[in-house]
Amino acid sequence: MTTQISAVRPAPPGPTTARRRLRPGRLGVHAFLMTVSLAFLAPLVLAVYASLRPYDETSEHGYFSLPRHLSLDYYRQAFSDSGMTKYFINTMIIAVPGVLITLFLASFVAFALARLKMRGGLVLLMLFTAGNLLPQQVIVTPLYVVFNRIPLPYWMSDSMTMFDSYWAVVLVQIGFQLGFCVFVLANFMRTLPQEILEAAVVDGAGVWTQFWRITLPLCRPALAALGTLQFTWMYNDFLWALVFISDGDKLPITSALNNLRGQFFTDYNLLAAGSVIVALPTIVVFLLLQRHFIAGLTLGSSK
Template sequence: MTVAVAEAPLPAGAREPGERPARRRVKPARVVLHAFLVLVSLGWLAPVLLSVYASLRPYQETAEYGYLSWPRHLTLHYYTQAWQDAEMPKYYLNSLVIAIPAVLVTLFLASFLAFAITRQKIPGGKILLVMFTAGNLLPPQVLLIPLYTLFNRIPLPYAMSDSELLYDSYWGVILIHVAFQTGFCVFVLSNYMRTIPHELTEAAVMDGAGVWRQYRQIVLPLCRPALGALATLEFTWIYNDFLWALVLISTGDKMPVTTALQNLRGQFFTDYNLLAAGAVLVALPTVFVFSLLQKQFVAGLTLGANKG
């Protein structure tokens, strides 16, 4: 005797075996959004691609046919010339001496301040956070003359600065970057630390963990995506700085790599293809840092995008 077994109904949204998935309808608003994002991306990439393209062509060719013409000859000669004429290795080292300590000190101070504001019941914590945030609204150009005068009056030991002043030393430029970038980092990290459950630190307190241990072993590892995103941004901003190094450093051998491009400009004639090759070489370390921290950077940007 055959017994008919009733088939259970398929869940909502499920497909029969072998059935093709239904095509999702593409909304016009989504098409417009993607088209806009593509145009914006091309707008940002166009100058970079044009610089790379120009750096591979002789100046005589672009002068005769134009920068957007079809290439007759491609060469890497300009990169070799820019590397040698601009003394890139020396200026790379100068930029790293400024950027790496500034980024590390900024992230350490900002993370500890954000931890104190969000995890410790300190009086006036919200007012302190508002002050740090408001400090980002101050234009740095307003402080050029006061800081120039102040740095010329602050002495340093000869072991720290051969000028025996805070002016014309790496320390002065590093301090300026730390002072201006800490407020932004405190604002970002404090907002991120508020999303971390307080039960974690409360459990650590019950186990006898002190403030330093809570910060170093509980909160800081959970902030790795935010720290990675901030490290990428801060390194890019500090490495690309030209203003403060120009104002606070007078010795040419101490200048960062952004000023090395001046060595490629002639008194009466400037080969812009050579200058483009130098600009590409200057930008390479930021590309390397982004590639190294890309995973943390993307994770930091997408925080809170998905629930759970």
């Protein structure tokens, strides 16, 4: 008669035990990430801190001294002196259509390249990606000449040309951001299960139904992440508006900060308050799309 003795396996370590067994490498990674995070947050924190203090105080005691008086006076002054309401509207006229049109066109192209199996689709995708490697500054002069020769009706442009109009800035933003969005969306659509579209085809779904009602809803995390990035880039851009818009009343919000700089003296605390106000819309957009933005960044991390 043989007896079988089963070995008793020790219970897995609980969360407390696992928490105590932190590896030195993991501690180093956390320390590095905290250091990088603080390095990126330091300029923003310093700008907010300086915007709450009078200039006389910081000039006498320095920006890293303890505060003696804190107020929101600089924020009210920055908003009124720079005329930010007008510049905010100008920026929305450029950024909102630019983001929507870019994502709309990029989703069409990405669907065709990733799901329809076009001939030469990989080469076309490489061309879209290669367009992002072109320095934007090298075509400033050709675009300036071309936009001065493209006529527009008066209701579209006061100058009767593409130059000195919002259309020029929006068109350039779409042209340069389209390749990056196509690259991201095409690679994301390739990760979607092919069986979903095959089942839709069996049920009689056409190409438009496959794109609009099946593929596009599944791309919501990627679209939200791209929308957040595109809005931030177009909102903060100053080069193209400075080159293609000559009317000061049409310039975007980034130009409003120039109105806070004096000819002989610049109050940098006032300029810091204006910079914080200008940065608020991008922070609000990120907070609204935070869940989808993080989901878009972590796509494929578990595969």
